[in-house]
Amino acid sequence: MAADFPRLGVIGAGKMGGALVRGVLAAGLTTPESVCFSCARAESRVRLAQQTGARAMADNVQVVAESDMVVLAVKPQVAMEVLREIAPRVAPRHLIISIVAGLRLAVLEKVLGQQTRLVRAMPNTPCLVGASATAYCANQTVGPDDLRVVEQLFSAVGDCLAVSEGLLDAVTGLSGSGPAYVAVFLEALTDGGVRAGLPREVAWRLALQTVWGTAKLFRETGWHPAQLKDMVTSPGGTTITGLQVLEQGAIRGTVMNAVYTAASRAGELGQLVAACFSQAPAASERT
Template identity: 50%
Template sequence: MSDELTIGFLGAGRMATALARGFLAAGLVTPDRLFASDVLEAARDRFAGETGATTFTSGLDVARQGRVLFVAVKPQYVGPVLDEIRESAGEDHLLVSIAAGVTLETLAEHAGPERRIVRVMPNTPALVNAGAAGFALGAQATPEDGDLVQQLLSAVGVAYQVPESLLDAVTGLSGSGPAYVFQIIEALADGGVRSGLPRDVAQSLAAQTVLGAARMVLETGEHPAALKDAVASPGGTTIAGLHALERHGVRGALIDAVVDATDRARELGGS
């Protein structure tokens, strides 16, 4: 693929850099076929330093070089950036937006209704090649475009194609989810400290425990409830802890967090 694919990033921030590094590591593209633009010199320098790519100030230069263009600017700048490159982005370009809350309809309004567009909801663990993303195809995007985006996103984690109507739920679960897990890790570590463990040991144990539990779910394919039951011996320590979680409504709180974040994503998308 590296012999034919050229990728450009409109915006060279942390997520763009993480995606580019993942593409390079997977051999999907080479540095000489990777381009990015950003108005901030520091962002351009960091992107170039970590990827070896060529960077520009203007998105027009990226559109002239890359055939897959990742729209990686903040949502409020998506319209102006797409307006700028509208005449330069032709039929052979695929636009992939990772801007949160910007709908396919809005993207098409600025890029042109004939453009092939894919909307992606990534998450920050893509920075460590452990991302979880959802994506939806625009009206003009082809199944081959979907396959390409799937392959690209899989270089930094996992990705699932869903109808655009479900991207808000992806936002509420995996988009916002890392923050929920960070709070869980912090709370587990605080519990360890309260029970006498040094802070650094408690935090490391908590983070590793979450990592290990997640890997067991992914690698065994078993339902989380079955894995939970296997740990909870009759009358033991784990069932006592689980009782405390149920008593304080942790399960309901996490469900509410996903639902509330999904609802907020819908509100932002509508605005």
């Protein structure tokens, strides 16, 4: 167990917040007694508490009071209300980590104060099975010890890396939205197998293992994608014939456009979230 891992509080322990609670406990970073969380509904709280042994709380302010590191994992439309609620109780000991999509550091600083140690992170859905791709950034107040803890937290649910905040919209377009792109590719691969005569369950199993196995191969070998492509395309063979069809369908340009357009949309949504928060009182205006 990491002896110096801070007491963790998760506000909004739904799919992502709940996965973080499970992840830190499964990784042995801390004990259930040192983790508390809140959700809106009593049944959600009871379920996660029973599954993990972590302490469920009905009150977000109590979560802040009983933790040193707070993860904000509510939906964007609830975030302002929750931030206003907890702001008066955020103290210098707290490290605040937001995974709320589109909620920028400048907005968090406005509500919680520039002196507050703030991290903005973008995990993705494979967080639910400990295989997230998470990118994060931090404000100026965050120190090296905080960053080490952030790395421990997100490494407990997958891979994580630091980026500058200006890149988080691009991260959202790639790894944030990426699981849905891969899901569509997997489904299409399966449908192709069915079209070619395979029973659906056989096609699904082969498609799934092919995508997973190929990702594993790249991770373990460090190969460039073109290396594998060149290796498996024999002259006049089946694979080069299939690739020709994908290239005729402009698969590369289509996927690039999907990432780029989703990243642009993430930027637009971030501006909308910032506009919603512009009515919020600044930390210095709070009584």
